Amino acid sequence: MSxxxxxxxxxxxxxxxxxxxxxxxxxxxxxxxxMGPNGSGKSTLASVLAGNPNYExxxxxxxxDGKDLLEMAPxxxxxxxxxxxxxxxxxxxxxxxxxFMKSAVAEVRKHRGLEPFDAKEFLAxxxxxxxxxxxxxxxxxxxxxxxFSGGEKKRNEIFQMAMLNxxxxxxxxxxxxxxxxxxxxxxxxxxxxxxxxxxxxxxTHYQRLLxxxxxxxxxxxxNGKIVRSGTKELALELEEKGYxxxxxxxxxx
Amino acid sequence: MSEIxxxxxxxxxxxxxxxxxxxxxxSQESEAFLAETGIPSKRxxxxxxxxxxxxxxxxxTVVKSAFSEQTSVLKLTNTISIGLTNDxxxxxxxxxxxxxxxxxDDKTELLGSTGIHQKEELAALNTALFQNALVIRVKKGTNLxxxxxxxxKVELKDNAFANSRVLIIVExxxxxxxxxxxxxxxxxxxxxxxxxxxxxxxxxARLELNYxxxxxxxxxxTTTEVECQRDSNFTTNCIQxxxxxxxxxxxxxxxxxxxxxxxxxxxxLNSTELFDxxxxxxxxxxxxxxxxTYRGILAGRSTGVFNxxxxxxxxxxxxxxxxxxxxxxxxxxxxxxxxxxxxxxxDDVKCSHGxxxxxLDEEAVFYLRARGLDEFGATALLLTAFAxxxxxxxxxxxxxxxxxxxxxxxxxxxxx
Numbered sequence: 245m246s247x248x249x250x251x252x253x254x255x256x257x258x259x260x261x262x263x264x265x266x267x268x269x270x271x272x273x274x275x276x277x278x279m280g281p282n283g284s285g286k287s288t289l290a291s292v293l294a295g296n297p298n299y300e301x302x303x304x305x306x307x308x309d310g311k312d313l314l315e316m317a318p319x320x321x322x323x324x325x326x327x328x329x330x331x332x333x334x335x336x337x338x339x340x341x342x343x344f345m346k347s348a349v350a351e352v353r354k355h356r357g358l359e360p361f362d363a364k365e366f367l368a369x370x371x372x373x374x375x376x377x378x379x380x381x382x383x384x385x386x387x388x389x390x391x392f393s394g395g396e397k398k399r400n401e402i403f404q405m406a407m408l409n410x411x412x413x414x415x416x417x418x419x420x421x422x423x424x425x426x427x428x429x430x431x432x433x434x435x436x437x438x439x440x441x442x443x444x445x446x447x448t449h450y451q452r453l454l455x456x457x458x459x460x461x462x463x464x465x466x467n468g469k470i471v472r473s474g475t476k477e478l479a480l481e482l483e484e485k486g487y488x489x490x491x492x493x494x495x496x497x
Numbered sequence: 498m499s500e501i502x503x504x505x506x507x508x509x510x511x512x513x514x515x516x517x518x519x520x521x522x523x524s525q526e527s528e529a530f531l532a533e534t535g536i537p538s539k540r541x542x543x544x545x546x547x548x549x550x551x552x553x554x555x556x557x558t559v560v561k562s563a564f565s566e567q568t569s570v571l572k573l574t575n576t577i578s579i580g581l582t583n584d585x586x587x588x589x590x591x592x593x594x595x596x597x598x599x600x601x602d603d604k605t606e607l608l609g610s611t612g613i614h615q616k617e618e619l620a621a622l623n624t625a626l627f628q629n630a631l632v633i634r635v636k637k638g639t640n641l642x643x644x645x646x647x648x649x650k651v652e653l654k655d656n657a658f659a660n661s662r663v664l665i666i667v668e669x670x671x672x673x674x675x676x677x678x679x680x681x682x683x684x685x686x687x688x689x690x691x692x693x694x695x696x697x698x699x700x701x702a703r704l705e706l707n708y709x710x711x712x713x714x715x716x717x718x719t720t721t722e723v724e725c726q727r728d729s730n731f732t733t734n735c736i737q738x739x740x741x742x743x744x745x746x747x748x749x750x751x752x753x754x755x756x757x758x759x760x761x762x763x764x765x766l767n768s769t770e771l772f773d774x775x776x777x778x779x780x781x782x783x784x785x786x787x788x789x790t791y792r793g794i795l796a797g798r799s800t801g802v803f804n805x806x807x808x809x810x811x812x813x814x815x816x817x818x819x820x821x822x823x824x825x826x827x828x829x830x831x832x833x834x835x836x837x838x839x840x841x842x843x844d845d846v847k848c849s850h851g852x853x854x855x856x857l858d859e860e861a862v863f864y865l866r867a868r869g870l871d872e873f874g875a876t877a878l879l880l881t882a883f884a885x886x887x888x889x890x891x892x893x894x895x896x897x898x899x900x901x902x903x904x905x906x907x908x909x910x911x912x913x
Binding site: 317 | 868874883
């Protein structure tokens, strides 16, 4: 059974239609890359799937692991195993990363019928996940994202992903603003978390990240729809030729 | 002014004053001041949003309360407790090394020497009417490691009016921490407790004065008048949790060089509560720092008021004065009136002030929900963090934990 099935999804923000009939099926174990020019609807897709209340779904269905995703509150989606790595992670002064993750992990474990961690177990679990993304101890102890560099914020997203162990992770332009070392760390974290049971949707502007996280499928999103799908070679072709040839082909058709 | 004329001003304002007013200089000065000013109405700039006159117009009767043994409702460690009645009378005078504690029944001592009774109307009324004052003198060089808890249980029935008075003297080189806890769940919304604390902080002395105010449906007016001498350090943290009307007047006078003072406040309002904080810091001498942080959360149809003034006098060069007031409104019907003020007559100072009032950051709430916290949990986490900046100034750890719990409890009550 597929993990995520999106049928004819239409969504708008501030009276403007962005997604105009989006279809996608993701199976466990797969990595899908979604590429496309600016304004094509990539980040809207991520926000809608995570349940951002600023976006309005006007049509379509989304089935997530046998459940109606669009009926769920954002926190239910997270507890059911959907994770969004934010393009712009929010700074939350006064809330420590540790306390934040303690609350989040407790909610998710409760929902999944798992015993809560005791303090010692939690610290050991956190230490293991921190090492995965090479997040230093001092960052983990600080307020969530406050005063973090761009790269540190993105690593913190991947750290949170590792802590919450989602079935489906959506990485929204996680590569933007990363230098090559940070990119490698983030990609290696994702690769270590890949398994036959989980899946990833990687939203990106550039092919660069896909050198490190090799996708099973690449889709081109343009004007609110997927206009072309292929394998990793499609990403290379896009890198080489840009998006204009797709736009031209569509105009001719 | 004749005695008969001055007595009449008190009887005009409240009932039950006969036989309560000692004929002494302090009372006469207070009455003379009151005869000129009366009780301030909303036309008075300092009382624009807070109608305290309504309580007087509605009728207030002076009451005296008997002392009954009580145990603190707070579970704090490292604390010496003094149980107080409505009018701050106690028979639980503890014996503390290096500290003198007594009830003063005459008005000649140091009481009134800050001159507050000739500056503010409600303080004048208090000065004319209080019967006993609790005096605590921390003797020169004493380093007090325990917190002194003034545990004031307030129980005022319909139209009841009580005046309580405290004097705290921290002598040169001494260090002390106080918590004054006003609490009560049975107060009438037509009653008023009118409290005054005078504080003297000596040279090189250090004082932390905490307030917790939670008096159910009752009304509470507190005036705190502080004088600091050179090289001293004075911190005050005021946490307001419930009350129909809570009004704090806090005046701090920095009378020497190199004084550091921190004024912090945190308030949480719901339903139709009105909490009002008026602070005034006077910098008279050079090289002093004042740092003020007041924060609040307003829900329901509540009203908050913050008016903070930093006054830098001509001689107070190299003053550092910082002031901020931040508010979060959880409801469309809540109102915050915020007025930070700087008045500067010296030319070499560093001063800043700022005020923000807004809603909870929706993006932050969504971010937390996207990690599995429900909406209330996300909101509570953000609001607790917002309070944290004020609470970190509270040094007694069990007190800080107690306050965190009380804030959590109030958040839970707002959920309903």
